[in-house]
Amino acid sequence: MEIKNNSQIEVDLVFKLSERIPYLIKNKTDIDIEIFDNQFWEKVFLCWLRIIIDEKKSYFQKIISNKKSFSLSFEIVSDCEIANLNQKWLNKKGPTDVLSFPMIFEKNSLDEIIFIELGDLFVSLDTDFKQSLEYGHSLKREFLWLVSHGFLHLLGWDHKNQKELDNMLNFQEYLISRINLDY
Numbered sequence: 001m002e003i004k005n006n007s008q009i010e011v012d013l014v015f016k017l018s019e020r021i022p023y024l025i026k027n028k029t030d031i032d033i034e035i036f037d038n039q040f041w042e043k044v045f046l047c048w049l050r051i052i053i054d055e056k057k058s059y060f061q062k063i064i065s066n067k068k069s070f071s072l073s074f075e076i077v078s079d080c081e082i083a084n085l086n087q088k089w090l091n092k093k094g095p096t097d098v099l100s101f102p103m104i105f106e107k108n109s110l111d112e113i114i115f116i117e118l119g120d121l122f123v124s125l126d127t128d129f130k131q132s133l134e135y136g137h138s139l140k141r142e143f144l145w146l147v148s149h150g151f152l153h154l155l156g157w158d159h160k161n162q163k164e165l166d167n168m169l170n171f172q173e174y175l176i177s178r179i180n181l182d183y
Helices: 021-025 040-056 058-064 078-092 125-135 140-153 161-179
Strands: 010-017 069-077 098-102 115-124
Touching: 010 040, 021 125, 040 058, 040 069, 040 140, 040 161, 069 078, 069 140, 078 098, 078 115, 078 125, 098 140, 115 125, 115 140, 125 140, 140 161
Parallel strands: 010 069, 069 115
Antiparallel strands: 098 115
16 A cells, blocks of 8 residues: 555544354455455555545545544445445435445534544445446455445535536545555
8 A cells, every 4th residue: 555654643443344244255255355354444544544634635624634533433234234224324225335424524613623533334245246246346446446435425525416426436546546456
């Protein structure tokens, strides 16, 4: 990963795997197990935060400028589990690929705070498998795509129209390209 030496920034990650994950990957031989590793995701989130902070991405400046410590939770779940979350919290039926529950809102006064709780991120392993096959790329690539999308939502990015969505998707590609991983 391409990471500038900005040791002042820290990421506290609570990473969990659903109890169903071993069952879901039981017969899969082509899975890069790195995507199930806490340290891998800590490095990815730290890299993305450093890119955003070092390059002074204006969209995020009022939220994360001058911040030194970030926290988030990330859980890999099954379609059943993500469908339950989707119904319970968003009143939507069925599974989805990624859900983000941000803690940051523009109304919040974050100027005095140096530690920011970003929120909770959930990704469905079942849907990721399907989508990686559909789009013809690795599961790791699909995870990076979906996690980057959810991560940007945790930072307050939204897409209310096609132009905003296109900008967000382009920025996701940029973030993924900067970590220089084989996928």
